[in-house]
Amino acid sequence: xxxxxxxxxxxxxxxxxxxxxxxxxxxxxxxxxxxxxxxxxxxxxxxxxxxxxxxxxxxxxxxxxxxxxxxxxxxxxxxxxxxxxxxxxxxxxxxxxxxxxxxxxxxxxxxxxxxxxxxxxxxxxxxxxxxxxxxxxxxxxxxxxxxxxxxxxxxxxxxxxxxxxxxxxxxxxxxxxxxxxxxxxxxxxxxxxxxxxxxxxxxxxxxxxxxxxxxxxxxxxxxxxxxxxxxxxxxxxxxxxxxxxxxxxxxxxxxxxxxxxxxxxxxxxxxxxxxxxxxxxxxxxxxxxxxxxxxxxxxxxxxxxxxxxxxxxxxxxxxxxxxxxxxxxxxxxxxxxxxxxxxxxxxxxxxxxxxxxxxxxxxxxxxxxxxxxxxxxxxxxxxxxxxxxxxxxxxxxxxxxxxxxxxxxx
Numbered sequence: 001x002x003x004x005x006x007x008x009x010x011x012x013x014x015x016x017x018x019x020x021x022x023x024x025x026x027x028x029x030x031x032x033x034x035x036x037x038x039x040x041x042x043x044x045x046x047x048x049x050x051x052x053x054x055x056x057x058x059x060x061x062x063x064x065x066x067x068x069x070x071x072x073x074x075x076x077x078x079x080x081x082x083x084x085x086x087x088x089x090x091x092x093x094x095x096x097x098x099x100x101x102x103x104x105x106x107x108x109x110x111x112x113x114x115x116x117x118x119x120x121x122x123x124x125x126x127x128x129x130x131x132x133x134x135x136x137x138x139x140x141x142x143x144x145x146x147x148x149x150x151x152x153x154x155x156x157x158x159x160x161x162x163x164x165x166x167x168x169x170x171x172x173x174x175x176x177x178x179x180x181x182x183x184x185x186x187x188x189x190x191x192x193x194x195x196x197x198x199x200x201x202x203x204x205x206x207x208x209x210x211x212x213x214x215x216x217x218x219x220x221x222x223x224x225x226x227x228x229x230x231x232x233x234x235x236x237x238x239x240x241x242x243x244x245x246x247x248x249x250x251x252x253x254x255x256x257x258x259x260x261x262x263x264x265x266x267x268x269x270x271x272x273x274x275x276x277x278x279x280x281x282x283x284x285x286x287x288x289x290x291x292x293x294x295x296x297x298x299x300x301x302x303x304x305x306x307x308x309x310x311x312x313x314x315x316x317x318x319x320x321x322x323x324x325x326x327x328x329x330x331x332x333x334x335x336x337x338x339x340x341x342x343x344x345x346x347x348x349x350x351x352x353x354x355x356x357x358x359x360x361x362x363x364x365x366x367x368x369x370x371x372x373x374x375x376x377x378x379x380x381x382x383x384x385x386x387x388x389x390x391x392x393x394x395x396x397x398x399x400x401x402x403x404x405x406x407x408x409x410x
Contacts, residue, residue: 017293
């Protein structure tokens with residue numbers, strides 16, 4: 001391959017958003033370059049929870065095999081500061097149970113990456129993007145710096161008609177396009193760790209809002225096979241203003257869980273990461289470029305869930321691309337349709353989750369909300385939908401449900 005080869009699409013970042021975008025584009029017969037600065041398999045800081053919307057999308061793409069050894073989890077728990085535990089079985093939507101899964105990102109990402117390569121995406125893992133150039137005609141010239149096993153090689157230049165930035169919260173594509181840094185008031189910092197648990201450890205996804213973490217939260221996500229992913233997420237502004245040691249908060253959260261009777265072993269594999277949330281949506285499309293996933297702040301402000309939005313948006317972008325990628329006018333129109341679709345689909349959803357996050361930001365309101373949800377199946381179902389992107393819950397409906405519960409005493 002020469003360094004001047006031109007691709008229809010160059011996807012930067014081979015996490016779930018990038019690999020699914022590359023897979024969908026290759027399935028359409030487009031020539032795809034898949035770039036990631038790391039070599040696979042590799043670990044990624046994440047809660048490892050894949051919601052039911054993600055599973056449905058993988059099924060539609062015929063990628064269910066990436067979950068072949070993952071065990072479905074059918075119960076969700078939201079705990080308040082006073083210990084109230086609101087539980088719900090996963091809802092039935094369109095006659096199908098909406099199970100979630102917990103699967104290590106090292107495993108999930110590698111399988112999605114391999115699936116994209118199997119359909120013809122060209123592997124540029126181990127290469128770091130250093131420049132995306134300016135559009136010349138309808139082509140962008142990308143400069144890649146080899147690293148790792150490719151470290152002795154010279155830089156590569158790739159041409160592409162569209163660059164898709166799927167390179168995460170610290171996106172080089174976003175920075176090179178001149179998109180401002182994400183507002184800190186809409187950014188969380190999450191830290192996760194792993195621990196061994198007994199075989200009979202309860203398989204449910206737990207979100208805990210306790211006094212030491214509010215306005216943040218903690219999570220306990222078991223994979224059903226002797227391992228649990230535990231973590232905490234806190235607003236960046238809160239961490240700075242209160243000089244919070246996030247690792248200490250994680251240790252305290254796990255100690256509290258142990259005192260509650262959970263047999264959680266010693267923590268290992270700590271990793272932290274920023275989460276730019278969808279309370280603020282940046283510009284998604286640019287000349288010859290588009291953003292998806294964490295680089296586009298496609299993260300739920302309430303739950304920190306990002307994979308379902310990332311993968312769904314990646315597919316939506318690719319499905320809107322013109323059959324003839326050399327038709328620059330058609331490409332511009334398709335990118336415009338993608339941005340309009342995302343904003344129409346998720347702006348209200350993200351704002352509603354922002355409202356729900358504010359509701360859970362003080363012990364008093366969080367206690368009231370969890371107690372109310374524990375007694376009202378309608379509210380609990382709405383909460384599950386909000387946490388995992390299962391359709392839109394109008395803010396007026398959410399507020400009306402809480403007011404109704406308040407008047408009736410919960």
